[in-house]
Amino acid sequence: MASSTHHPIAARLGDAVKDYGEGDTVVRALDHVSVEFRHGTFTAVMGPSGSGKSTLLHCIAGLDSLTAGEAAIGGTVLGELSDRRLTELRRERIGFVFQAFNLLPTMDARDNILLPLRLAGAHPDAAWMDQVVATLGIGDRLHHRPSELSGGQQQRVAVARALVTRPDVILADEPTGNLDSTSGRELLAFLQEAVRELDQTVVMVTHDPAAATFAQRCVFLADGRIASDLEGPTVDGVLETMRALGEGMTHAERSAPAGGGR
């Protein structure tokens, strides 16, 4: 199912179930989802609002726990880990890029990038840091505070922070959601570059078909299940898949506004 089967698995969900609420009001956000993300790939996760794509990301990250099934980063199964081990795992093996509010306002760009390393008490690899910064083109912005950076620059700093620990996987939740289209495209190009040139792994949740085309693979979620899994998505292919999924959707789901849910 994936193109680079020769690569090791960076992150994986196995028969994952996630329920919210209890009894009659229970909502199943993930319904027996199994998916693997291989090292060195760029995957987009798409789906209508409420399809469970954010939940999928949060469960892979260990920010949320599964009701059944398992989530793993590399060979480590998350369900068995204590809060402390989970925190350490996030710090060392996962990189995060959120839609907004990625940076601590009190620290300059460089300190924000180095934050995960410092939290772990580790020393940065200077050559790697230089390479990341050069790739993202933020070398002249390192000593600026977030408030002195544009939205695009802030997101690039966030990507740099995600990269700096050489994580198993970078999880990006609508990273271009708050950017204008030019800055958005630039950021996606940087993510592509990070995968290609720096041999990183990116899983990105998005609702923008154009953004999805920057990925090598696009996984579609609907009603908490994997509805489709496209290799080398194109705008047309993505739109067509969405239309096909849309016909299977209820009226209520269709009329819900698109965009980042939980």
Add this chain to the structure above:
Amino acid sequence: MLRAALAGIRAHLLRFAATTFAVVIGVGFVAGTFVFTDTINRTFDELFEDAYAGVAVVVQPERQFAELSGGAASMPETVLDDLADIEGIEAMRGSVIGTATIIAPDGTAVLPQGPPTLGFSWDGNEEVGGFRMRAGESPARAGEVAVDSGSSSRHDISVGDEVTVVFPDDRGTFRVSGIVEFGRADNLGGATIAVFTLPTAQRYFGLEGQLNAIFVAARPGVDHPQLREAVAERLPDGVEAVLGAEAASDEAENIAEFFGIVQSVLLGFAFVAMFVGSFIIYNTFAIVVAQRIREFALLRAIGATRRQVGGAIMVEATAVGLIASALGIVAGLGLAIALRELIEAFGGQLPQTDLVLQQRTVAVAFALGVGVTVLAALVPAIRGTRVPPVAAMRVDATAAPSEQGSRVRLWLGAAAAAGAGILAWLGIRADSGLLGAQLVGAAAVAAILMFVLVGPVLVRVLVPAIGLLLARPWGVAGRAAVANAIRSPQRTVATASALMIGVAIVVLTVLMSGSIDRTVRAQLDDTLRADLAVGRFDGPPAGFSTAVARELAAVEGVDRVASIRFNQFRLPGDDSIRILDGIDPEAIQGLFDLPMVEGSERSLRPGRILLDRQVTERRGLAIGDGITLRFPAGDEVEFEVAGIYESGAGLENYIIHMQDYEQLYSEQLDGLVLASVASGMDVDEVAERAREVLLDYPVVEVRTQSELRDTFLEQIDQLLLLVLALLLLSVVIALLGIVNTLGLSVLERTREIGLLRAVGATRRQVAGSIGVESVLVAVYGSIIGVVLGLAAGWALVEALGSVGFVGAGIPRGVVLDIPAGVIVEVLVVGIVAGVLAALLPALRAARLDVLRAISRG
């Protein structure tokens, strides 16, 4: 908008908790003080009204004011005969009063701390004179006594017991015939009561043929003022007749005055608590407004005017002030009860009456609580009105308002600093202790203002410096803490200022008492030569029988003995009560060296006076000049200035000859007896013998020279402890301020904390960061407070060093004593307090749900 404001409070109930608490404490102190003093006044009013209920007229020697231990002037018994045939008199009772200390059957003396031990004559007529029998019979024979029920219950004295009673010049053994109460109270405001038949009382008080007062009861239907007129016509010179009701209120006033000092002290603490609290109120509103900028912008966007937004905030402040004031009044009632219990614990029994909550108390409490809250919320409210409607659309609209006008602040800060310097300089140069203290106080207020104004700049410099020491071990969590502490410097300053003031006052108090301690010690080294001293050291200064001096003189090994007596007087045209000493200049030689500046104590003879230098300087007096003193009996006597000395520990500002003293005061009690030990004798052995001999006088204790020195210093220390205990309350308020600010900050930074956790910060790191931030703020406040306290103390010592301020117990020549140990303690306490203050906010931050935190907004 009212609805919006009330909704605002409901939504932020927790945020206002600390604000409310700060107001409650301040208002509670004020209300409690008023309730307590009003209750005391009402209690004594009722007590004496009750006691004088059957008394139409009181006949007594004319007196301007009371002698110290209640010693009363007397008149001949024959006055009774002069009045005998006046129509309208139902009954008359002649009465004497004096000092009489009861020794319980178990040998312990019944000694209240503060109030006197009184003896009265009484004929058993419950209608005239205020006493009522609670058990047994009134004394009918020479060997009988009735004791007050307070002493009876405390010392387990029952009817039929044998007790010893010690009088100023005599002692006797009596059978307890009964237990009395005064009015409806167990005793007389804590004073113990021993009641005798008139002849017995006259004999033991040395008042044979004399009376202190005559209580006159009127026949039914007789007009009291007319009866008073009729009585007054028959009286000899120097004796007056007053209405029973007037006498009752005079007596009540005299006793209630004793509690006036409590009122001023408590009001002082109320002021400090409110002052410190106002910073917390300000901060809470400032933060809440900053956090709700979006909400205000939204209100503005949908059409609320600036005035309406500001009004909503002020309504919130008013509501908080009203609620807190109401709670404060409740707290005040509790405080009043606690104070009464405290006084009872110290032996001062008060009759149980309902607490008095006057309208004035309620009005003052609400005015103060609401006023301070509204004033403190004013600046935040104005800031709230400046929010532009467009801010509703900004993502980062929760950011603290920009540091506007920081240059203006700096200029104002510089002006305040200059003002503080000039005021301190003037204070140091002032030639009156009071003026100097006032100027230094004003300088301290200016300095507080300066620190508040330049604080935002100071915080940016000092906090990272403190961080170098304290935050380093915490790595990036510590660095985040430093960054957070200085990200909104005004908030940090306001938080720290509350602590700064509390710490400054504590340091100042410790410094002053240490300096006084050291000065008194040095002065005593210079003046105190006696090997032994006998006196009452268990409470406030009080007199005791002159027989003690005679007994002491007879102890084997005692060489020479001298008494010092003290009593009250006034200066003409001035109502304040002053104290003078009576000494025998010959006897005191070699026992106490008067620190003379001019003249010699040997030149003190009857008709002459020794004055403290402060007095002569203020009044422009020199040796040979005259000064007139007014005495309780009303006579004014002119004295010739014979010498000038520096007052210090153990001496008042005016000293007259013992012969004059004996003539001018009716009751002769010694205040302190000094003695030297014959050469070659062991001081401790002689002291031991003296103790054995003086076992009969349980009110007094024998101290050696070094013990006496410690006694003087102990009194200073006890006062210090009391003041510190109350001041700590303001520090606690300040700490609550830190808890509040941090709690609000955690709320404000939910997303940041979520982000930190998402990128790998452990719960411990997050909690640690909050803890370090709290410690940084606390240590910053403590450091500034220590600096402020030391500076104020230094200025005060400089200001008072040359002139002294005897009224406040600060002797001249006071030497600065920097309490190094205390400074270290304050900083350690600051760190510990910071950690404590951080506990709740840190716990809350550590427990944040990461997912919810990052998706909030």
